[in-house]
Amino acid sequence: MTPIFKKGYYFYVDGNVHIKRVTLREVAKAAGVSINTASRALNDKPAVSPYTKARVLEAAQRLGYRPNRLARALRYNKTRTLGVIVGDIANPYFSMLVRGVEQTAREFDYSVILQGTDEDLEREKEAIEVALAEQVDGILITPTQRSEEAIRTLFDSGTPFILMSRHFHDLETHYVIMDDQRGGFIATEHLIQRGHERIAILNGPIHISSAAERYAGYMEALQQYGLDVDDGLVIKGCLTMEDGYRAALSLIDGPNRPTAIFAFSDFVALGVFRAANELGIVIPDELAVVGFDNTIFGLCTRPPLSSVGGSPEELGKTAARFLLELLTGKRPNTVTRVKLPVYLVQRGST
Amino acid sequence: MTPIFKKGYYFYVDGNVHIKRVTLREVAKAAGVSINTASRALNDKPAVSPYTKARVLEAAQRLGYRPNRLARALRYNKTRTLGVIVGDIANPYFSMLVRGVEQTAREFDYSVILQGTDEDLEREKEAIEVALAEQVDGILITPTQRSEEAIRTLFDSGTPFILMSRHFHDLETHYVIMDDQRGGFIATEHLIQRGHERIAILNGPIHISSAAERYAGYMEALQQYGLDVDDGLVIKGCLTMEDGYRAALSLIDGPNRPTAIFAFSDFVALGVFRAANELGIVIPDELAVVGFDNTIFGLCTRPPLSSVGGSPEELGKTAARFLLELLTGKRPNTVTRVKLPVYLVQRGST
DNA sequence: TTGTATGCGTTATCAA
DNA sequence: TTGATAACGCATACAA
Numbered sequence: 001m002t003p004i005f006k007k008g009y010y011f012y013v014d015g016n017v018h019i020k021r022v023t024l025r026e027v028a029k030a031a032g033v034s035i036n037t038a039s040r041a042l043n044d045k046p047a048v049s050p051y052t053k054a055r056v057l058e059a060a061q062r063l064g065y066r067p068n069r070l071a072r073a074l075r076y077n078k079t080r081t082l083g084v085i086v087g088d089i090a091n092p093y094f095s096m097l098v099r100g101v102e103q104t105a106r107e108f109d110y111s112v113i114l115q116g117t118d119e120d121l122e123r124e125k126e127a128i129e130v131a132l133a134e135q136v137d138g139i140l141i142t143p144t145q146r147s148e149e150a151i152r153t154l155f156d157s158g159t160p161f162i163l164m165s166r167h168f169h170d171l172e173t174h175y176v177i178m179d180d181q182r183g184g185f186i187a188t189e190h191l192i193q194r195g196h197e198r199i200a201i202l203n204g205p206i207h208i209s210s211a212a213e214r215y216a217g218y219m220e221a222l223q224q225y226g227l228d229v230d231d232g233l234v235i236k237g238c239l240t241m242e243d244g245y246r247a248a249l250s251l252i253d254g255p256n257r258p259t260a261i262f263a264f265s266d267f268v269a270l271g272v273f274r275a276a277n278e279l280g281i282v283i284p285d286e287l288a289v290v291g292f293d294n295t296i297f298g299l300c301t302r303p304p305l306s307s308v309g310g311s312p313e314e315l316g317k318t319a320a321r322f323l324l325e326l327l328t329g330k331r332p333n334t335v336t337r338v339k340l341p342v343y344l345v346q347r348g349s350t
Numbered sequence: 351m352t353p354i355f356k357k358g359y360y361f362y363v364d365g366n367v368h369i370k371r372v373t374l375r376e377v378a379k380a381a382g383v384s385i386n387t388a389s390r391a392l393n394d395k396p397a398v399s400p401y402t403k404a405r406v407l408e409a410a411q412r413l414g415y416r417p418n419r420l421a422r423a424l425r426y427n428k429t430r431t432l433g434v435i436v437g438d439i440a441n442p443y444f445s446m447l448v449r450g451v452e453q454t455a456r457e458f459d460y461s462v463i464l465q466g467t468d469e470d471l472e473r474e475k476e477a478i479e480v481a482l483a484e485q486v487d488g489i490l491i492t493p494t495q496r497s498e499e500a501i502r503t504l505f506d507s508g509t510p511f512i513l514m515s516r517h518f519h520d521l522e523t524h525y526v527i528m529d530d531q532r533g534g535f536i537a538t539e540h541l542i543q544r545g546h547e548r549i550a551i552l553n554g555p556i557h558i559s560s561a562a563e564r565y566a567g568y569m570e571a572l573q574q575y576g577l578d579v580d581d582g583l584v585i586k587g588c589l590t591m592e593d594g595y596r597a598a599l600s601l602i603d604g605p606n607r608p609t610a611i612f613a614f615s616d617f618v619a620l621g622v623f624r625a626a627n628e629l630g631i632v633i634p635d636e637l638a639v640v641g642f643d644n645t646i647f648g649l650c651t652r653p654p655l656s657s658v659g660g661s662p663e664e665l666g667k668t669a670a671r672f673l674l675e676l677l678t679g680k681r682p683n684t685v686t687r688v689k690l691p692v693y694l695v696q697r698g699s700t
Numbered sequence: 701t702t703g704t705a706t707g708c709g710t711t712a713t714c715a716a
Numbered sequence: 717t718t719g720a721t722a723a724c725g726c727a728t729a730c731a732a
Contacts, residue, residue: 011508012679012683015678015679016428016677016678016679017487017488017510017676017677017678017679018427019427019487019507019508019509019510020508021427021485021508021725023724023725023726024725024726024727025725025726033702033703034702034703034704035703035704035725035726035727036702036703036704036726036727036728037701037702037703039726039727039728040702040727040728043727045727045728047701047702048701048702049701049702052701052702064506064507066479066482066483066507067483067725067726068483068485068724068725068726069483069484069485070420070423070424070429070484070485070724070725070726071424071708071724071725071726071727072725072726072727073420073708073726074420074421074424074707074708074709074710074724074725074726075707075708075725075726075727075728076708076726076727077368077369077708078366079420081463081484088449089445089448089449089452090442090445090446090448090449090663092440092442092445095439095440095442095445095448096440098439098440098445098464099438099439099440099466102439102464102465102466103466106465111463111465111480111484112463112464112465113431113461113462113463113464114448114452114462114463114464115452115456115461115462116449116452116453129416130461132416133416133417133418133419134419134420134431134461135371135418135419135420137367137369138367156414157369157414157416158361158369158370158371159369160367160369241646241647241649241650242646245649270647270649270650271650273650273651273652274649274650274654277650277652277653277654296591296592297591297620297647299591299595299624300591300620300621300623300624300627300651301623301650301651301652302623302627302651302652303627304624304627313440326367327366327367328365328366328367329362329365329366329367333362371709373708373709373710374709374710374711375709383718383719384718384719384720385709385710385719385720386710386711386712386718386719386720386721387717387718387719389710389711389712390711390718393711395711397717397718398717398718399717399718402717402718417709417710418708418709418710420708420709420710421708421709421710421711421724422709422710422711423710423724424708424709424710424723424724424725424726425709425710425711425712425723425724426710426711426724427724
């Protein structure tokens with residue numbers, strides 16, 4: 001072992017930063033008591049005299065003692081940490097979701113380890129492995145759904161988890177999702193009632209349950225109102241603004257232009273606005289647009305964006321609360337399947 | 351100790367979920383070797399026969415062994431975890447920043463513990479305490495700057511940290527920021543060159559360095575071009591779209607309306623667009639707008655938003671990389687102060 | 701009321 | 717090549 005030397009701010013050992021931290025042992029020594037007396041004093045346990053307690057607390061304060069959550073976690077076999085795995089951290093939908101999760105976790109005094117998958121199966125598997133290796137107490141995940149494999153691994157690990165926003169039909173797991181089919185239906189119905197007959201859907205990747213179900217709702221509405229289905233108006237795989245932009249460009253330039261677009265998300269809808277702006281298409285006169293998620297971004301387009309709501313932040317909070325209740329035994333351990341209601345918010349874009 | 355019982359999916363002990371995890375000891379027993387032979391085999395250490403190694407690996411595979419990062423962290427006094435503390439997780443600027451951080455951390459095989467402060471000092475202090483208690487190896491933070499107190503505590507802890515996007519004048523810390531003064535200058539200069547003389551600034555809270563410096567740049571440009579300063583055109587405290595919306599409403603309705611607005615961020619600028627839309631103000635004819643950060647959201651407004659760039663994702667990546675290099679001794683431990691260049695992207699809004 | 705001893709899962713030292 | 721043992725920081729059963 002090479003000797004410890006100081007170099008600028010930090011201590012380095014073998015070229016690695018070494019942080020000197022105050023331990024319980026040092027506090028105990030400083031207060032002149034045993035290590036466990038110190039432990040009891042700091043944790044408000046009974047059987048410690050006021051005088052001793054005061055001395056310990058003073059010493060802890062003076063030395064800047066901070067309990068090591070790691071050691072505690074190892075002792076309790078509990079980390080008070082949640083693994084959170086989402087598709088894309090920078091996507092407004094997910095960042096609002098994460099915000100809700102983090103807020104609720106904090107209320108329960110839990111930490112959040114965040115990972116993004118970019119909707120890639122390998123990344124998803126890695127993220128799950130990392131979360132499990134970190135010994136998280138529970139996992140909240142929006143599965144890529146490219147395969148059930150990753151989630152089966154997660155299931156087999158025995159670590160409690162809840163799916164967010166998406167679910168599997170043939171896998172019995174906890175989940176919190178939106179009522180996507182209903183959402184697809186009311187968005188499409190609204191467009192039909194506004195007089196549209198050529199309604200395109202810029203859908204997400206169809207292996208994702210929310211996309212599949214919104215598509216089902218879309219089809220349901222078309223059928224119910226006796227409209228023909230045109231496969232040329234069904235676009236799949238849109239997740240980002242860029243995706244929406246490209247898809248809208250090709251639709252508008254295409255042979256049979258739609259008069260209305262139902263977008264997978266407000267984010268995708270923003271891409272539609274961008275395309276319409278560039279091509280000089282007037283919304284809603286020449287093209288009506290409905291988004292999904294009712295995010296605040298829909299308020300700043302011109303005209304403002306009609307959207308199917310549903311607050312992602314609320315979904316995150318709900319999922320986190322359910323998971324934490326599950327972890328603390330406050331929630332009966334039957335399968336929790338929650339479908340949050342959706343509603344249509346009409347604004348200028350339709 | 352009440353007995354362990356199964357209830358639905360998980361094991362519960364004393365009403366708490368108990369996850370059964372495979373330990374090294376069990377792998378060793380299954381392979382018929384000692385615990386440290388197993389450890390050496392799994393970690394590709396020398397001095398272990400091929401035959402033994404194969405047996406251990408097989409056992410680990412079969413039992414589904416996953417190394418416990420916690421125990422390893424305790425042993426090494428290193429968690430391979432970064433604490434990331436930002437103002438608002440759902441703010442597009444921060445979510446892109448976090449995306450960059452997470453990506454770089456992953457490349458270094460580090461995890462990220464994310465916390466938001468909502469720009470509140472108490473929350474910031476708590477977040478720092480939590481990160482330190484989690485024994486993170488380093489911290490990336492956008493300080494609220496409501497006081498130096500929190501950062502001083504962080505400094506005293508000895509845990510390496512880098513400020514992102516903001517910095518203190520009288521605190522010598524590592525930081526990675528944008529060239530905010532230059533950004534403020536070129537945004538204002540651009541508006542002046544477009545013929546504007548009544549230029550409002552919807553600035554962030556002035557205790558935040560980026561806001562203070564953009565303001566300095568704004569003033570510098572006004573002075574350089576011989577324009578008068580009107581305090582009524584200087585609005586402070588705008589961070590969200592909602593803030594931008596309200597400020598823009600009051601400015602437009604006010605006694606001496608500006609002909610141009612320089613917004614603290616694209617996010618704030620979106621609020622300006624919302625206000626303009628509602629009031630029927632035509633951008634850029636009646637009101638020119640420049641944002642900051644050059645996010646993709648500026649592409650979907652009508653007209654598209656001119657903005658001062660600077661990629662937040664790149665800033666996050668840079669800060670994370672510097673911190674990780676610092677932690678691994680790959681970077682000399684002198685104070686790292688980085689000012690990322692900015693440039694103006696002109697679009698339809700000016 | 702206080703202290704001693706043990707274990708959580710892992711890795712490192714050292715002896716066999 | 718392998719194994720017994722100690723240590724990381726903390727909490728607790730148990731003894732004093």
